[in-house]
Amino acid sequence: MPHRHRITAALAIALALALGVAACGGSSDSGDQSEAQSGPRTLNVWLMTGSAPPAVVDAVNAQWKTAHPNDTVKVELQQWNNITTKLDAAFAGSSPPDVVELGNTLVSKYAAAGALQDLTGSRGQFENNQAWLQSLTESCTLDGKLVCAPYLAGSRAVIYRKSMFAKAGVTPPASLDQLQAAAEKLTQTFGSDKRFSAFYFPGKYWYAALPFVWDHGGEVAIKDGDQWRGALDSPESQAGLTALKRLVDCCSRADKQGDELKQDQAFAQGRIAMIVANGWEKGVILDPKQGNPKLEKDLAAFPLPSRTSGQTAPVFLGGSDLGIAAKSKNQDLALDWVKTLAGTKFQTQMATVGGVIPNSTTLLDLHAKDPYLSVFDATAKNSRFTPTSPNWANVEAANILPDMLVSIFTERATVADATKKASTQITDTLNSGS
Amino acid sequence: MKPTVTPDPFGGELAPPRTPPTAPSSRRRTAASERHGPRRPGARGRRLRPLVPYTLLAPSLLVLAAILGFPLYRLVALSFQQYGLRELFAGKGRFIGLQNYRDILSDPFFWTVVVRTVLFAAVCVGLTMVLGTLVALLLRNLGRPMRVLVTAGLVAAWAMPTLTAISIWQWLFDFEFGVVNWLLTRLGVGDYVQHNWFDQPLQGFAVIVIVVVWAALPFVAITLHAGLTQVPAELEEAARVDGAGAWQVFWNITFPVMKPIFLILATLSTIWDFKVFTQIWVLLNQRPSREYFLLGIWSYSESFGVTRYGKGAAIAVVMVLLLMLLTSFYVRQMLRAVEP
Numbered sequence: 049m050p051h052r053h054r055i056t057a058a059l060a061i062a063l064a065l066a067l068g069v070a071a072c073g074g075s076s077d078s079g080d081q082s083e084a085q086s087g088p089r090t091l092n093v094w095l096m097t098g099s100a101p102p103a104v105v106d107a108v109n110a111q112w113k114t115a116h117p118n119d120t121v122k123v124e125l126q127q128w129n130n131i132t133t134k135l136d137a138a139f140a141g142s143s144p145p146d147v148v149e150l151g152n153t154l155v156s157k158y159a160a161a162g163a164l165q166d167l168t169g170s171r172g173q174f175e176n177n178q179a180w181l182q183s184l185t186e187s188c189t190l191d192g193k194l195v196c197a198p199y200l201a202g203s204r205a206v207i208y209r210k211s212m213f214a215k216a217g218v219t220p221p222a223s224l225d226q227l228q229a230a231a232e233k234l235t236q237t238f239g240s241d242k243r244f245s246a247f248y249f250p251g252k253y254w255y256a257a258l259p260f261v262w263d264h265g266g267e268v269a270i271k272d273g274d275q276w277r278g279a280l281d282s283p284e285s286q287a288g289l290t291a292l293k294r295l296v297d298c299c300s301r302a303d304k305q306g307d308e309l310k311q312d313q314a315f316a317q318g319r320i321a322m323i324v325a326n327g328w329e330k331g332v333i334l335d336p337k338q339g340n341p342k343l344e345k346d347l348a349a350f351p352l353p354s355r356t357s358g359q360t361a362p363v364f365l366g367g368s369d370l371g372i373a374a375k376s377k378n379q380d381l382a383l384d385w386v387k388t389l390a391g392t393k394f395q396t397q398m399a400t401v402g403g404v405i406p407n408s409t410t411l412l413d414l415h416a417k418d419p420y421l422s423v424f425d426a427t428a429k430n431s432r433f434t435p436t437s438p439n440w441a442n443v444e445a446a447n448i449l450p451d452m453l454v455s456i457f458t459e460r461a462t463v464a465d466a467t468k469k470a471s472t473q474i475t476d477t478l479n480s481g482s
Numbered sequence: 483m484k485p486t487v488t489p490d491p492f493g494g495e496l497a498p499p500r501t502p503p504t505a506p507s508s509r510r511r512t513a514a515s516e517r518h519g520p521r522r523p524g525a526r527g528r529r530l531r532p533l534v535p536y537t538l539l540a541p542s543l544l545v546l547a548a549i550l551g552f553p554l555y556r557l558v559a560l561s562f563q564q565y566g567l568r569e570l571f572a573g574k575g576r577f578i579g580l581q582n583y584r585d586i587l588s589d590p591f592f593w594t595v596v597v598r599t600v601l602f603a604a605v606c607v608g609l610t611m612v613l614g615t616l617v618a619l620l621l622r623n624l625g626r627p628m629r630v631l632v633t634a635g636l637v638a639a640w641a642m643p644t645l646t647a648i649s650i651w652q653w654l655f656d657f658e659f660g661v662v663n664w665l666l667t668r669l670g671v672g673d674y675v676q677h678n679w680f681d682q683p684l685q686g687f688a689v690i691v692i693v694v695v696w697a698a699l700p701f702v703a704i705t706l707h708a709g710l711t712q713v714p715a716e717l718e719e720a721a722r723v724d725g726a727g728a729w730q731v732f733w734n735i736t737f738p739v740m741k742p743i744f745l746i747l748a749t750l751s752t753i754w755d756f757k758v759f760t761q762i763w764v765l766l767n768q769r770p771s772r773e774y775f776l777l778g779i780w781s782y783s784e785s786f787g788v789t790r791y792g793k794g795a796a797i798a799v800v801m802v803l804l805l806m807l808l809t810s811f812y813v814r815q816m817l818r819a820v821e822p
Binding site for chain 2: 129130132133136139140157158160161162163242243252301303304305306307442445446447450451454455458460477480
């Protein structure tokens with residue numbers, strides 16, 4: 049028995065050394081006096097599915113571990129579906145996860161309710177903190193305080209199949225009309241397959257519907273003084289949604305009740321010519337297990353075109369931030385972990401391995417030579433965000449936009465009626481006390 | 483329902499429940515034992531006797547009070563509070579009186595949901611009872627091997643965990659890979675390729691009703707079958723000899739005899755179908771649109787979706803009150819059937 053103990057100990061030391069050597073390059077100025085204060089602690093981290101590739105997470109953990117050799121870190125992956133319910137429950141408890149990745153539209157809700165630690169004083173410790181992407185920094189700011197660290201951004205473009213475009217004799221469109229024409233041409237060419245979608249658009253995909261609204265001059269909501277007013281029922285918004293409906297009617301056989309969560313797997317099945325997607329979704333499409341690696345050479349992207357020829361439509365700038373729970377008892381450990389993942393070294397890996405837009409402008413040229421990823425980076429320059437109200441998360445949680453889209457596409461309601469109803473709900477929700 | 487007069491040549495053992503009290507001969511024995519039974523013991527016994535049942539009930543009442551009473555108290559208390567995310571994280575709400583109730587009752591959506599919930603429950607209960615009765619009658623008329631087979635099928639459906647069952651139904655009615663769409667298309671009923679059953683709420687609710695009734699049927703059918711074995715064959719035979727058809731036999735003999743069982747089953751079904759949640763929640767991928775909201779879903783969505791816990795609690799309280807109102811009808815019927 050003692051013999052075996054010795055072997056285990058030797059293995060543990062070897063492992064610790066190996067990890068230490070592997071992570072030598074990172075910044076090691078962060079390990080201050082904090083480890084001394086108690087025994088081994090566990091840092092709990094919640095990341096969302098599809099955010100950091102497992103290899104990056106492992107490397108971050110390893111580097112963090114060199115500064116905190118006695119402590120352990122546990123990273124859990126959460127699903128986006130109903131994430132707010134899960135977060136509400138977690139933050140209500142006495143020991144929420146120490147670090148949480150939050151969708152940028154959700155931050156203000158939790159910050160306003162006091163769930164997130166104020167990081168204003170620690171901002172100087174973050175690498176690139178002066179070059180952080182503007183819109184992510186804004187999503188992390190509440191009443192002048194920094195409540196999270198920008199993590200990654202993502203904006204959407206159209207991923208398409210080059211071979212299908214060639215067979216139908218169409219080229220990437222430069223205007224919305226051309227997009228409609230190309231989709232119709234593709235539908236004619238491949239229409240004998242009744243499951244074929246030229247422009248695959250699941251009914252609840254509201255992130256991809258907003259560009260049509262914005263491109264026609266519409267808004268989701270407008271702030272009048274301190275009151276919000278839903279604006280999806282404006283003639284401009286309605287025109288945008290009508291244009292989208294025309295496109296969906298002719299050229300999408302996607303589930304009108306469905307969401308975009310499985311669109312990459314569907315795309316990999318080979319019956320779809322175009323999807324609106326994030327840059328990193330290419331990785332899911334080509335995944336050997338759930339996708340089809342053979343499509344590698346056949347994929348390309350173009351920005352969602354505007355109705356004005358030659359311009360692109362404004363897209364929704366999605367993204368995630370890293371917050372630290374106010375109730376966390378491991379503030380120092382959490383801050384170190386966040387700093388590591390948000391720092392230059394791992395943001396570079398996120399951009400090159402993960403295909404996301406990194407959190408600072410100094411790293412934006414990483415994709416410049418990549419004809420595929422540079423399309424997505426370019427769309428980020430013409431991007432918009434959801435209304436900046438702490439109540440916006442409730443608009444999402446109440447599924448107001450997906451419901452509106454579903455009733456439009458299934459023709460349960462006219463565009464006029466559906467947008468009117470949604471606008472009223474948005475007005476009520478944004479103005480109600482949280 | 484009109485009162486039925488039942489021939490009762492067998493001394494009242496199986497007194498029909500709704501026989502009016504003006505026919506004392508039919509319940510001679512039971513009525514007598516009830517009336518005179520408690521009077522026989524002496525004065526002390528009479529005083530102690532009522533305590534015995536309560537003493538026996540006490541342990542379970544205590545447990546019930548702890549696991550049901552306290553959450554119920556919390557629910558009612560919550561419904562009078564402004565309780566959002568901030569209050570949740572701080573662990574303390576603010577008393578606002580009846581405001582939550584006023585909000586709900588003034589919301590036209592509330593009445594839509596109430597009507598929808600009641601209609602949905604009515605359809606489900608009706609179908610469950612009718613189909614359950616038919617299956618029970620079928621079971622009685624089947625030969626032994628077939629009866630065992632059908633019972634085994636019923637028990638298997640009953641034993642299946644709800645979530646598993648709903649997931650399978652969801653797959654059957656799936657938009658892309660569903661067996662139902664494939665089958666209907668193959669049978670030439672129409673073009674059901676990529677047909678979404680939940681596009682139109684009426685069709686969607688039809689699927690939900692099927693799933694709910696399917697799950698409720700076994701219990702009702704098996705219980706009713708057990709009840710049917712207690713109906714004296716002589717009674718039915720006598721009626722048949724007198725020239726009654728199958729429907730007349732059922733309506734005038736079988737149904738009145740089994741009425742207490744029907745009432746209990748209908749009460750239970752009403753309670754279950756009024757608060758249907760899981761079926762809709764899972765079938766619609768945990769994001770049902772408002773067209774599919776029943777009271778339970780609405781309450782959940784207000785509480786855990788939009789984090790207005792106070793309002794969600796108020797909806798739940800209103801739902802419980804409505805349910806009590808609806809079931810009180812059955813309970814009264816049941817009490818009337820049992821008491822003289």
